[in-house]
Amino acid sequence: MPQALDIRQNKYSDVSQEEKDRLFQECKDDERWSHILYGCYECGICVAACPSARFYDFSPRLIAQAVAREDTDLVYTLMNDSVWDCSQCFSCDRCPRGNSPGQIITVMREVAVKNGLNTAKEALEGYGRIIYKIMSTGSQVSPDMLQPNAFPDWGHHVHEIADNLEVWRKALPPETLHTIETGWKVDEKTIIELYLIWHMTGVMDLILGIDEGLHMILVDVMEERLEEAGYDIEFD
């Protein structure tokens, strides 16, 4: 069961005000910030449109108000205990004031990940294999992920797919789709260019902040393939 969001107490009173202010300042320094926050009418349209608000103790309005008021105590609480409930559907972009609570949350999540907050690590527990797949292959999901232990609630059908996977993939007319480990056939040079993008944009530092083990495995895979392609690159 999702935990109730308790904002009556300052749950994170042990965290210094300077640290909370610093993290909020990181959000405000994001180039998108001035385009996604304009204030709040408190009309509640964002909450009415929000899927997560129906099933979690979650409110895009509360988040918009907290950041607009620059209530850094509350922002810190929300950055830890609320932002990961968001569905990122951007239904809240209906805001008549022009806010995008969904994008405010995207920025807050990035700051949480960049600073390695424990709650971000917890929210992404079990998600590491997905990050590995997307970072190393450029494909978020793949046919071989359709296994009963990964999707037990999808019923017997997943067993059927897993049992027939190899043949059913070959029974796809487009030649690019005969793959098992990626959604489609991807050129080696394409993957190398993707790794170079990860390297040039500092994305691997984000992974290090939330999962050292995953970072180590990814670095091994990427450095080896980059070396084979003639690049002498170290991610650390």
Added chain:
Amino acid sequence: MIHLPVTKASERIFKIDPDKAPTHDLKEELFQLEKEGELEVIRVPEPYMEVKTKYGRIKKIPVEKTWHHKSCGQCGHIPGYSTSIFWLNRAFGLDYFDPTDQTSCTAWNYYASATSNPEAQAAVAIRNFAAAHEVGYFPLIHCGTSFGHYKEVRHALVHQPELRRKVRDIMKRLGKKLVVPEEVVHYSEWVLAMKDRIAERQVIDMSNITATVHPACHYHKLIEEDAIYDSEIYGAQRSAIITSTLKALGINVADYSTWFDCCGFGFRHILVSRDFSRSFSVQRKIEVMKEEANPDITVTHDTGCVTTLDQSQVVGKAHNKKVGLPVMADSQVAALAMGAHPYKVLQLHWHNTDNKPFLRKIGIDVDKSWAEFEAECELIKSGKKEYMTWEDAEK
């Protein structure tokens, strides 16, 4: 007493006027940046079709020379979705390109985990656009999230000079140019623009079918002004996408009250917190559709929406919820209407909810079709054939 010109909602006429649009025309800014040498614009190739977007601006949709930016979720888990798009192109004899020099947009991960940043996301997008441009084709985006995300990226590149500089530098180091398409086009927009040609070639009567439509959030909520609207469809009060296509095929499109709600995908949730996705999908979408419209099928146009609405019904059934509604993409329905094979082309065996009653209602011999597909599988298993080809799929 103050006299207010109050009219009933049903009597109000919403007139689209691009001169009264509350936003700037991004394409004008894009071409201005090109003049200043900041980037290069990939033109929509001729011939193209014209459609109207939310504020009445014209959007160009290429007929062919399309570079198919595939979806990882479609290709990985519901591959008949993309196969149907390719089949439609082949059926019309159009020139298209199915690339291997393509990564996914990586936006699913970005919206799920935030383990990326705007520079990386923009660079991945531009690398894919450059790959399309290098071979002389125009990107056609299969995934709703890739489409929405790429529109966001294009918007950010136009308005954020520092991001533009960073991405241009990254592209230079990859030996590529900073190229941005004149239009970001979703495949379902291509299907909609082709709807009359599809209807001309229709061989399966679908006039006895009632469908509900789920428009994907990242199609019409991200850079909302770029989605297709039509005064003939809900008075242009919501996007015409899918609905316009289904109506052209003679399908009765039924409305339901939670049409604006998302499917419950949630990006992170569908992978590691699926209790939310299941509950939302069943309680806010499928059950409402069943109670209010009782359709034969629900049709959507995005990777996550097909997956979530379809797969979530398994647990709903176990809890005696009102489920049992087949879910397909508009590309699959369009291909089916034109006579595509339900298993060799639409690949419906990758879908979970029983779609046989729907197929039988439109006169398809399900057992015969399945036997034909299984015969192809047997040939592959026995080693008599390595793969099923397009020619096999047409038999």
